[in-house]
Amino acid sequence: MLLTENENHINYQRIEEAIQYLEKNFQRQPELDEIAEKVHLSPFHFQRIFTEWAGISPKRFLQFLTVDFLKTKLEQSRNLVEAAEAAGLSSQSRVYDLFTTLEGVTPQEYKLHGTGIHVRYGLHETPFGICLLGTTERGICWLSFLATDEDPKTQIEAMKEHWHNSVFHQDQTLTATFVERIFNPVASSQTGRLHVFVKGTNFQLKVWEALLKIPMGNVLTYQGIAEKIQNPNALQAVGSAVGSNHIAYLIPCHRVIRKDGILGEYRWDPVRKKSIIGWEMAKVKQP
Template sequence: MTNADGQSNYSRIEKAIQYLEENFKQQPDLDAVAEKVHLSPFHFQRIFSEWAGISPKRFLQFLTVDFLKTKLSESKNIVELADAAGLSSQSRVYDLFTTLEAVTPQEYKQHGAGIRINYGFHETPFGLCLLGVTERGICWLSFLQADGDPRNELDSMKHHWNNSVFYQDQPLTASFIDQIFSNQRTATKKLHAFVKGTNFQVKVWEALLRIPMGNVVTYQDIAAQVNSPKAVQAVGSAVGANHIAFLIPCHRVIRKDGILGEYRWSATRKKGIIGWEMAKFKA
């Protein structure tokens, strides 16, 4: 959703989150935050509550180090998280939410040769995104910076799938957006991810799919899950190489000290996504 001046509501929300974090010691009130994003207090409270379902003050509580440390202590391992979400086994995570298919070794060597990718640019709860879809599933999702050039994201997708053929098809990709960002996915509406990566990267991305929405884990947790407990740095690299944002939830991996850390599509957006998910599930 975009305002009359062309600025999306999410860009204002992101600025507000950044301002609240930078000035948390002063505990700025609603009027101060609204002024910072050039809105009336009433208008800002309304758009933030519509977006998150809670007040800005309550939202910020989800992003404190103490709160996140508590969430980590509750999340001893990914299997326990899946069980807590009412899933009888790890495989049930895929049945209910997302299936993942990787390119074959031959396709990996050919860098996507012969694969048709339809793409489109769409507004999401976290700003403008680029979505790429093949007949075998969603193969790309990236967020654009507020002042970024859409062509740069398109170039990144084309570089990743550099021997594929690309066609813009807004109606086709639009049909996926609501389903991707819904917090009520069901077994009758499965989402399929189609990825290109090394065997190790694919194992890490599969582990990410086992993290239920509204929860966070550490890089060490993921390393243990893929049976490589000493490969924390390699896990971090694989998490950062994820090319399907949000759907493969690399944003749910944080540092063991409770710091959220960096994110390929901006650290502030990572805060926004984590807080939004926790608000939806009333963490």
């Protein structure tokens, strides 16, 4: 059962506050005591919860979010994706650590706006705050993050609007198993692939499939995605498709950044995007 005062949720809010404070004061490199005071924790407690969350210290974490580092990462990511594609489709899952497959609704289902589809959903804690997850027999069909103090009904209504002729049932037990697999890459790799079931245009599906090929801990530009779908002039359309993704994190639209190394906007809050990218990079760097 979801608890509004869950300790994990409170900890993530403090981590977000710390990341924002570190960024604003990056030039003068604030000490741990100062950051901890800002988020109303003792230095020891703050260091502990941040290290448990990210696996590294706050200062090292912030290094992953600097413009210079991200520019270098863009080049590395582009080369990695190209090398994987040259190796052939059969080896992609191993190279990308890819455990997600994508299926789109049929044209007839698209016209019917979800008629005949049964969606089971639940609200759960994640490393990035509370999420709403919806799933059908054909795969996960919705994943969104709640803003701080947001009424869950807002996200539930957004999900129902997207699949508005479907039948909805809350099922915390079922959705909890998916949340564990999504945010625990080891668990996911040991239990087979996750499937996502999406409603979108053919162009959007091409973009979302390209997003699935960005390895964890890496980033690409909007231009890079446009080139991957062989439509290099469709930057604005690519940006729109990335922004309309309705399965957060699992279809990793957070891994798309601007070519100047700026992380840019994110449907579920730009600070959360920074948190996710830094967290993923930290996990990949761990032995």
